[in-house]
Amino acid sequence: MKETYELIIRNGDVVLPGEVRKLDIAVKNGKIAALGEKLPVDPDTRVIDAEGQYVLPGMIDMHVHFNEPALGHWEGFRSGSAALAAGGCTCYADMPLNGNPPTVNKAALQLKTEAAAGNSAVDYVLWGGLVPGNLEDLEELAAAGVTGFKAFISNPGGEGEGRFREVDDDTLFQGMKKIAGFGGILALHAESEEITAVLSADAVRSGRTTARDFAASRPAEAELEAVARALLYSERTGCRLHFVHISTAAAINMIHEAKLRGLDVSAETCPHYLVLNENSLEELGALAKCAPPLRSPEEQEKLWKVLADGRIDLIASDHSPCPPELKLDPGLNFFEAWGGISGAQSSLELMFHEGVNVRGLPVTQIAALLAEQPARRFGLDHRKGSIKLGLDADLVLLNPDHSYILGAEDLYYRHKHSPYAGMTLSCKVTATISRGAVVYTSADGLLIDDGGQWLRVNEGQPSL
Numbered sequence: 001m002k003e004t005y006e007l008i009i010r011n012g013d014v015v016l017p018g019e020v021r022k023l024d025i026a027v028k029n030g031k032i033a034a035l036g037e038k039l040p041v042d043p044d045t046r047v048i049d050a051e052g053q054y055v056l057p058g059m060i061d062m063h064v065h066f067n068e069p070a071l072g073h074w075e076g077f078r079s080g081s082a083a084l085a086a087g088g089c090t091c092y093a094d095m096p097l098n099g100n101p102p103t104v105n106k107a108a109l110q111l112k113t114e115a116a117a118g119n120s121a122v123d124y125v126l127w128g129g130l131v132p133g134n135l136e137d138l139e140e141l142a143a144a145g146v147t148g149f150k151a152f153i154s155n156p157g158g159e160g161e162g163r164f165r166e167v168d169d170d171t172l173f174q175g176m177k178k179i180a181g182f183g184g185i186l187a188l189h190a191e192s193e194e195i196t197a198v199l200s201a202d203a204v205r206s207g208r209t210t211a212r213d214f215a216a217s218r219p220a221e222a223e224l225e226a227v228a229r230a231l232l233y234s235e236r237t238g239c240r241l242h243f244v245h246i247s248t249a250a251a252i253n254m255i256h257e258a259k260l261r262g263l264d265v266s267a268e269t270c271p272h273y274l275v276l277n278e279n280s281l282e283e284l285g286a287l288a289k290c291a292p293p294l295r296s297p298e299e300q301e302k303l304w305k306v307l308a309d310g311r312i313d314l315i316a317s318d319h320s321p322c323p324p325e326l327k328l329d330p331g332l333n334f335f336e337a338w339g340g341i342s343g344a345q346s347s348l349e350l351m352f353h354e355g356v357n358v359r360g361l362p363v364t365q366i367a368a369l370l371a372e373q374p375a376r377r378f379g380l381d382h383r384k385g386s387i388k389l390g391l392d393a394d395l396v397l398l399n400p401d402h403s404y405i406l407g408a409e410d411l412y413y414r415h416k417h418s419p420y421a422g423m424t425l426s427c428k429v430t431a432t433i434s435r436g437a438v439v440y441t442s443a444d445g446l447l448i449d450d451g452g453q454w455l456r457v458n459e460g461q462p463s464l
């Protein structure tokens with residue numbers, strides 16, 4: 001019997017694990033059903049011509065803050081996921097902060113899932129949080145389907161009683177023991193609270209509040225010390241550990257060495273540490289403020305080097321936006337402005353532009369960092385992350401040779417500001433396909449904004 005397909009993508013340069021081949025991709029029931037040459041077309045089959053374009057696995061962005069419930073006016077599932085779809089992302093992980101209540105118990109998870117349901121353009125997973133006082137909630141959260149737990153070693157910012165709190169050492173250690181007990185994973189913001197708090201207070205007290213003063217208040221040592229401490233705890237507790245937004249090559253190397261010793265640890269960095277640096281922080285102001293801060297151009301080069309050497313596991317956006325008045329009000333000094341970069345829509349284009357077009361890295365390596373490796377690390381690889389028979393047809397078409405200036409009006413964010421607005425990019429996402437449905441094209445914009453589903457994970461074992 002002749003196969004009938006709902007969609008065929010013709011003649012693209014298909015980015016498979018480790019190789020690129022000119023192939024057709026056929027989709028049936030939202031899954032990749034055939035890969036081959038000149039696949040048969042039926043009158044009902046939709047055909048997309050991808051001649052001259054790359055077809056990549058959709059990005060999996062493991063680190064975004066969409067801030068619902070309560071802070072949907074900062075971002076929100078609808079606007080945030082629309083931006084991701086426009087940027088070639090087909091699955092993401094929402095952080096347990098800065099929404100209120102933070103996702104630190106089952107009741108809060110329920111509110112989070114209600115806020116997300118029916119409001120996402122693409123599929124998603126959810127992080128729970130580890131905070132002082134919620135040790136007894138962790139296992140229940142895991143059973144309810146969170147992907148893992150997020151903790152902060154330094155103060156996450158935010159206001160009010162209900163805000164997400166950083167962990168003390170005892171909470172971190174006990175939490176890691178518990179998480180190890182049920183086979184979960186901890187994601188960690190690794191900066192020393194002791195170092196950053198003292199240096200920040202000193203700087204503010206003596207009126208040193210410029211962009212460079214802010215960067216100096218969160219030095220590389222703050223990251224290295226926190227990473228070293230967490231690696232020790234991982235070794236002692238057996239807890240799987242994922243370091244979010246690592247900003248220095250030295251920390252990446254420390255994590256790499258721990259892996260070689262047999263620890264189950266991984267490292268993420270973000271496009272902003274690779275395409276921006278301290279000079280950008282001075283030029284762009286608080287738009288480019290984040291923690292850990294952007295580093296020196298020399299440090300930026302070292303990060304590219306460890307990336308090229310395969311020492312970084314994955315790239316995520318750490319999209320953490322806010323309303324403009326909390327960042328761009330000229331009355332705010334650099335320490336007062338919100339820390340967090342608005343960039344979720346640009347990850348793939350930035351990494352392809354700078355990584356492949358400027359620096360000549362293989363496109364397969366970019367696909368591994370953005371899709372394959374995050375899928376494998378977080379138990380999504382039986383559904384997502386690569387272009388393989390039987391997996392979800394989560395695909396992105398990218399024109400590798402299309403120069404354009406990213407305009408603020410192109411951004412789907414709730415607040416259309418980003419340090420990348422105004423930048424000239426040498427490539428463009430032209431279509432994003434989620435489980436076989438075309439959710440975005442550069443010609444027509446966002447087409448479907450509510451088809452995303454929560455991919456629940458149970459006890460570290462995916463049951464999606």
Ligand SMILES: NC(=O)NC(NC(N)=O)C(=O)[O-]
Nearest residue numbers: 065156157290291320339340
């Ligand atoms: N409260 C936040 O969203 N913080 C985030 N902010 C950054 N990275 O500047 C983060 O991930 O740490």
Ligand SMILES: [Zn+2]
Nearest residue numbers: 189244245291
């Ligand atoms: Zn963080």
Ligand SMILES: [Zn+2]
Nearest residue numbers: 063095318320
């Ligand atoms: Zn973050």
